[in-house]
Amino acid sequence: MDSEGLELKVVDLKKWFPVRKGFVSSLLSRKTEYVKAVDGVSFEVEKGEIFGLAGESGCGKTTTGKTILRLLEPTGGEVYFQGQDILDLGKSEMKRMRQKMQIIYQDPYESINPRMTVSDIISEPINIHNLADTPSEKEEMIHKVLRDVELAPPEEFIQRFPHELSGGQRQRVAVARTLIMQPSFVVADEPISMLDVSIRAGILKVMLRSREVRGITYIFITHDLAYARHICHRGAIMYLGKIVEMAPMDVLVKNPLHPYTVALMTAVPVPDPRLEHARAIIGGEVPTPINPPSGCRFHPRCPKATDICSREEPEIVEIENGHYVACHKVI
Amino acid sequence: MATCKMPLLDVRGLKMYYSTLKGDVKAVDGVRLQMEKGGSLGLAGESGCGKTTLALSIMRLLPWNGRIVDGSILFDGVDISEMDEKIFTRDYRWKRMSYVFQGAMNALNPVFRVGDQIAEAILIHESVKKKEAMDRARELFGLVGIDPDRTASYPHELSGGMKQRVMIAMALACNPDFIIADEPTTALDVIVQAQTLQVINDLRKKLGLTMMLITHDLSVVAETCTTCAIMYAGKIVEYADIETIFTNPAHPYTKALISAFPSIKEERRELESISGAPPNLLNPPTGCRFNPRCPYRMDVCTREEPEYVDLGGGHFAACHLLD
Numbered sequence: 001m002d003s004e005g006l007e008l009k010v011v012d013l014k015k016w017f018p019v020r021k022g023f024v025s026s027l028l029s030r031k032t033e034y035v036k037a038v039d040g041v042s043f044e045v046e047k048g049e050i051f052g053l054a055g056e057s058g059c060g061k062t063t064t065g066k067t068i069l070r071l072l073e074p075t076g077g078e079v080y081f082q083g084q085d086i087l088d089l090g091k092s093e094m095k096r097m098r099q100k101m102q103i104i105y106q107d108p109y110e111s112i113n114p115r116m117t118v119s120d121i122i123s124e125p126i127n128i129h130n131l132a133d134t135p136s137e138k139e140e141m142i143h144k145v146l147r148d149v150e151l152a153p154p155e156e157f158i159q160r161f162p163h164e165l166s167g168g169q170r171q172r173v174a175v176a177r178t179l180i181m182q183p184s185f186v187v188a189d190e191p192i193s194m195l196d197v198s199i200r201a202g203i204l205k206v207m208l209r210s211r212e213v214r215g216i217t218y219i220f221i222t223h224d225l226a227y228a229r230h231i232c233h234r235g236a237i238m239y240l241g242k243i244v245e246m247a248p249m250d251v252l253v254k255n256p257l258h259p260y261t262v263a264l265m266t267a268v269p270v271p272d273p274r275l276e277h278a279r280a281i282i283g284g285e286v287p288t289p290i291n292p293p294s295g296c297r298f299h300p301r302c303p304k305a306t307d308i309c310s311r312e313e314p315e316i317v318e319i320e321n322g323h324y325v326a327c328h329k330v331i
Numbered sequence: 332m333a334t335c336k337m338p339l340l341d342v343r344g345l346k347m348y349y350s351t352l353k354g355d356v357k358a359v360d361g362v363r364l365q366m367e368k369g370g371s372l373g374l375a376g377e378s379g380c381g382k383t384t385l386a387l388s389i390m391r392l393l394p395w396n397g398r399i400v401d402g403s404i405l406f407d408g409v410d411i412s413e414m415d416e417k418i419f420t421r422d423y424r425w426k427r428m429s430y431v432f433q434g435a436m437n438a439l440n441p442v443f444r445v446g447d448q449i450a451e452a453i454l455i456h457e458s459v460k461k462k463e464a465m466d467r468a469r470e471l472f473g474l475v476g477i478d479p480d481r482t483a484s485y486p487h488e489l490s491g492g493m494k495q496r497v498m499i500a501m502a503l504a505c506n507p508d509f510i511i512a513d514e515p516t517t518a519l520d521v522i523v524q525a526q527t528l529q530v531i532n533d534l535r536k537k538l539g540l541t542m543m544l545i546t547h548d549l550s551v552v553a554e555t556c557t558t559c560a561i562m563y564a565g566k567i568v569e570y571a572d573i574e575t576i577f578t579n580p581a582h583p584y585t586k587a588l589i590s591a592f593p594s595i596k597e598e599r600r601e602l603e604s605i606s607g608a609p610p611n612l613l614n615p616p617t618g619c620r621f622n623p624r625c626p627y628r629m630d631v632c633t634r635e636e637p638e639y640v641d642l643g644g645g646h647f648a649a650c651h652l653l654d
Contacts, residue, residue: 056520056521056522056523057520166608168608196377196378196547196609197377197547197548197549197588197591197592198377198587198588198591198604198605198609199604199605199608200591200602200604201591201601201602201603201604202604202606204602205601205604223520223521224521225521225595226550226593226594226595227593229593229595229599230593230599230600230601230602249599250599253595263522264521264522265595266525267521267522267524267525268521268550268595269524269525269528269548269550269551269553269554270550270553270554270594270595270596271549271550271552271553271577271589271592271594272553272577272594272596273553273554273573273574273577274574274577274578275596279525279529281522281525281526281529282522283526285490285491285492285520285522285523286520
């Protein structure tokens with residue numbers, strides 16, 4: 001990959017959260033424990049690409065997304081946005097940068113202020129970043145973005161409060177609030193998981209069109225691999241704060257190599273009763289990230305694990321063009 | 332609809348309304364449904380279509396403002412909708428029919444050990460000693476694949492998947508023959524979901540249970556059930572065996588729902604959404620309730636409510652296109 005077409009480069013990103021201790025235990029030991037939510041994650045996203053970040057709850061996918069945007073300050077690592085190291089930026093520079101780097105949150109019932117009208121919600125970023133010179137320009141911008149997210153006619157929605165909107169319409173307002181800033185990069189954190197199946201595709205279509213028209217690059221965070229399969233160009237599977245496999249989406253679905261990815265793929269239910277697929281369901285659940293297992297973090301649940309897996313942590317290696325796997329048994 | 336000779340469950344034209352200050356919410360509005368003994372039915376539809384209300388009416392667990400307006404529910408030939416509450420509690424609820432509640436995370440009492448909570452259900456319904464009830468709780472834990480010693484745990488000491496298994500064990504406490512599972516896997520991660528569905532499937536076969544699975548996830552229905560009923564705005568719009576529903580759906584809503592649903596096994600494609608939103612059940616649309624969102628709407632659809640059409644082989648759909 002040449003760095004020209006790179007929108008985002010993440011190198012060895014870490015985010016550790018200290019575990020709060022009780023008074024007595026803090027007297028007894030000095031060692032602070034950490035939840036290693038993100039523990040050495042590296043990947044690159046090309047311009048205009050939709051990069052999927054998938055995994056079970058608690059694997060660190062949302063923390064990764066927030067740390068990239070510096071909504072959480074990383075513990076270590078580097079983040080380059082359009083070639084620039086954003087961890088070096090000061091507060092005001094970062095604020096300017098944020099205009100280009102945006103996020104769409106999961107829950108439209110929580111992410112938009114219930115006391116503000118649609119017009120207030122969407123004008124807030126315009127005011128903060130001084131995007132409009134005159135009130136009429138601002139109004140025009142709001143109307144245009146509402147039409148873009150298919151809340152038409154805009155006049156009908158502009159004075160409404162969130163409680164007067166359906167879940168799908170709320171999420172469209174949240175998307176509009178993001179798009180109004182003309183970002184070039186958006187982290188979409190489970191943008192459809194709270195919505196009904198019948199309206200999910202509508203929200204995705206708005207996002208996909210914004211990519212086509214404005215060339216927006218997306219990181220699509222999801223636990224639903226079936227959606228990732230239809231939306232993303234490339235994808236990474238995370239487990240306990242690490243990327244275990246990364247490949248073009250087609251390869252990830254059809255030829256998964258890491259035992260965890262294989263387990264995930266076979267566990268996804270298929271809406272087709274004619275497909276009788278063999279199920280090898282692995283046992284157990286994701287362990288706590290406070291003291292993750294030694295060596296390969298997946299080894300206690302892995303059907304292929306041997307001695308080396310509990311001793312040494314596997315490096316992530318490129319197996320074939322663009323297909324990266326971190327597993328002793330694959331290499 | 333769906334003619335069984337000796338149905339275990341027979342819902343006859345059930346209408347269940349919630350009274351609110353703004354008027355009656357017609358959550359279940361004329362549902363006919365039969366289930367054969369040993370069958371597994373998937374009840375699928377969007378949120379707010381009345382799935383849970385239908386299930387709660389069967390269990391007679393409706394909130395105070397909910398009431399049955401019309402119709403009846405027969406269980407094993409006996410009308411349970413009019414039955415005296417005492418008799419229903421003593422002989423039916425939990426003894427013959429039980430319920431796996433939605434959201435296992437919050438359905439357990441946090442201040443009691445999970446084993447005690449299961450034993451409590453047994454002690455209420457059967458005249459056994461506490462010791463026997465605890466033994467039975469341990470046995471049930473084994474059945475759903477949890478270490479029997481975990482009966483001494485509190486809910487917060489268990490993971491989400493384990494709590495869901497405890498809920499299943501609790502539903503099985505009094506050896507029911509009919510079980511309703513309401514979104515049993517919705518809050519679970521994909522691998523744990525697969526584990527839980529496997530437990531449910533195995534138990535159903537092993538214990539010969541009749542099961543109604545309520546879900547918004549068609550892929551879960553496809554993997555677990557033998558028949559499927561699609562519900563929309565308080566009515567069942569289509570009913571068929573699982574293969575027919577997916578390969579030869581007749582109702583436009585079923586078709587739209589299936590094409591909105593992504594499969595990991597198919598090639599990358601553009602997903603279709605259904606325009607509009609489900610109607611407000613205070614004032615549902617006249618005629619066919621799907622008509623405002625239906626791409627094939629005709630004049631008659633806004634005027635007349637469609638009747639069920641028998642498409643053969645136990646396949647029923649309510650749509651004017653089929654007249």
